[in-house]
Amino acid sequence: MEPLPFETPADTVQRVASKLRCHPTDERVALRLDEEDKLRHFREYFYIPKMQDLPPIDLSLVNKDEDAIYFSGNSLGLQPKTVKTYLEEELQKWAKMGGYGHNIGKRPWITADEVITGLMTDIVGANEKEIVLMNGLTVNLHLLLLSFFKPTPKRHKILLEAKAFPSDHYAIESQLQLHRLSIDKSMRIIEPREGEETLRTEDILEVIEKEGDSIAVILFSGLHFYTGQFFNIPAITKAGQAKGCLVGFDLAHAVGNVELHLHDWGVDFACWCSYKYLNSGAGGIAGVFVHEKHTHTIKPALVGWFGHELSTRFKMDNNLQLIPGAHGFRISNPPIFLVCPLQASLEIFNKATMKALRRKSILLTGYLEYMIKHYYGKDKAETKKPVVNIITPSNIEDRGCQLTLSFSVPITYVFQELEKRGVVCDKREPNGIRVAPVPLYNSFHEVYKFINLFNAALDASKEKSSSV
Numbered sequence: 001m002e003p004l005p006f007e008t009p010a011d012t013v014q015r016v017a018s019k020l021r022c023h024p025t026d027e028r029v030a031l032r033l034d035e036e037d038k039l040r041h042f043r044e045y046f047y048i049p050k051m052q053d054l055p056p057i058d059l060s061l062v063n064k065d066e067d068a069i070y071f072s073g074n075s076l077g078l079q080p081k082t083v084k085t086y087l088e089e090e091l092q093k094w095a096k097m098g099g100y101g102h103n104i105g106k107r108p109w110i111t112a113d114e115v116i117t118g119l120m121t122d123i124v125g126a127n128e129k130e131i132v133l134m135n136g137l138t139v140n141l142h143l144l145l146l147s148f149f150k151p152t153p154k155r156h157k158i159l160l161e162a163k164a165f166p167s168d169h170y171a172i173e174s175q176l177q178l179h180r181l182s183i184d185k186s187m188r189i190i191e192p193r194e195g196e197e198t199l200r201t202e203d204i205l206e207v208i209e210k211e212g213d214s215i216a217v218i219l220f221s222g223l224h225f226y227t228g229q230f231f232n233i234p235a236i237t238k239a240g241q242a243k244g245c246l247v248g249f250d251l252a253h254a255v256g257n258v259e260l261h262l263h264d265w266g267v268d269f270a271c272w273c274s275y276k277y278l279n280s281g282a283g284g285i286a287g288v289f290v291h292e293k294h295t296h297t298i299k300p301a302l303v304g305w306f307g308h309e310l311s312t313r314f315k316m317d318n319n320l321q322l323i324p325g326a327h328g329f330r331i332s333n334p335p336i337f338l339v340c341p342l343q344a345s346l347e348i349f350n351k352a353t354m355k356a357l358r359r360k361s362i363l364l365t366g367y368l369e370y371m372i373k374h375y376y377g378k379d380k381a382e383t384k385k386p387v388v389n390i391i392t393p394s395n396i397e398d399r400g401c402q403l404t405l406s407f408s409v410p411i412t413y414v415f416q417e418l419e420k421r422g423v424v425c426d427k428r429e430p431n432g433i434r435v436a437p438v439p440l441y442n443s444f445h446e447v448y449k450f451i452n453l454f455n456a457a458l459d460a461s462k463e464k465s466s467s468v
């Protein structure tokens with residue numbers, strides 16, 4: 001995992017404050033952090049929603065022309081400005097030359113996915129042959145499980161974390177049913193300890209050690225969508241493989257958020273979507289990783305013509321020449337209009353680099369954590385302010401940019417009041433609000449503004465809930 005930066009975020013905030021001779025919560029600290037941020041200009045590559053265009057906005061509370069505080073990149077990333085240009089290029093090509101577009105231009109449609117695969121390598125830490133861009137996330141999860149989950153009477157379980165994303169949970173249930181296995185006996189879910197919100201790595205490793213012989217596949221999320229916990233991928237992979245399990249990860253919330261080294265970690269397989277941190281737009285083309293070591297041993301269970309070698313694909317002789325490795329898993333021809341937005345975004349990622357983004361992210365989220373703890377920590381309880389608890393691990397290596405907050409007061413009003421003030425984040429039952437400042441387009445000053453709006457929202461919701 002990433003080495004800790006020399007200075008903790010709290011130290012940085014305090015150092016900057018003392019240089020400015022002001023309190024760490026002063027606005028000048030945020031402005032200075034922005035000045036020193038070498039990635040700040042990347043915001044200009046994106047369309048940032050304006051306050052006035054948000055459906056739940058209350059125009060009496062905000063300046064309508066200001067940018068909204070968009071802390072929802074974990075749910076749907078913002079639109080890169082070049083998306084439209086790239087889409088228009090392909091629309092033009094289609095209009096002007098029809099089917100000739102398959103073989104011509106910047107993105108010949110037949111190989112459009114391959115044209116941009118190289119832009120993905122540093123983001124997930126894999127070589128081009130190990131990565132394929134296709135379909136949607138859950139579809140890919142199913143395709144991978146069809147190849148990697150081969151239960152035997154002795155080794156029949158799939159191991160996953162508690163409260164996995166519903167789609168992953170259902171995918172696993174239905175895969176077990178496909179093999180006529182009992183969900184009770186074969187779906188092994190690891191729960192956090194009593195009174196804890198996140199899983200301890202030692203507890204995960206212990207289950208693997210004790211039950212590994214009966215586990216066929218370990219399928220964890222890389223970073224948990226609700227708690228924001230970043231699991232120890234290399235440790236889980238190593239422990240699982242030592243017991244003979246295949247180990248895969250759903251990286252929906254990890255990709256474009258934290259640094260990944262799938263190849264070096266020896267992960268067997270992985271999948272991710274591209275519309276969250278990777279900004280490809282709703283329903284964007286998803287990604288799959290199959291480790292090189294499986295190139296000649298694990299084959300797709302379901303095959304289509306785009307898994308056939310390109311050199312002979314269009315001979316149409318019905319003699320399958322399957323591409324070895326990840327690319328053989330492709331079934332259909334690539335969707336050019338989904339490739340364009342992803343390309344636009346990945347080009348920006350490659351300019352910024354994951355390493356630099358992660359470094360900024362640690363400080364950006366650390367600053368948010370610092371401010372929340374300052375105003376709402378448990379030790380402030382006697383001030384009659386509501387207590388805000390951060391569910392997400394405080395250890396930097398165990399989280400990405402998202403913080404999940406839970407409250408000592410009901411969140412319905414808090415969330416409504418935030419939305420009225422132009423803060424875009426999301427509410428998750430039972431009592432959590434997820435906020436994700438994204439290093440690519442969010443700033444330290446936005447975190448500062450968020451804290452002020454958060455204060456106002458909590459005050460307003462207190463009045464509301466006491467008047468009911």
Ligand SMILES: *Cc1c(COP(=O)(O)O)cnc(C)c1O
Pocket residue numbers: 136137138139165167168221225250252253273
């Ligand atoms: C967002 C997300 C999904 C969504 O699945 P789609 O197939 O893209 O609709 C699935 N799993 C996880 C873990 C997610 O975070």
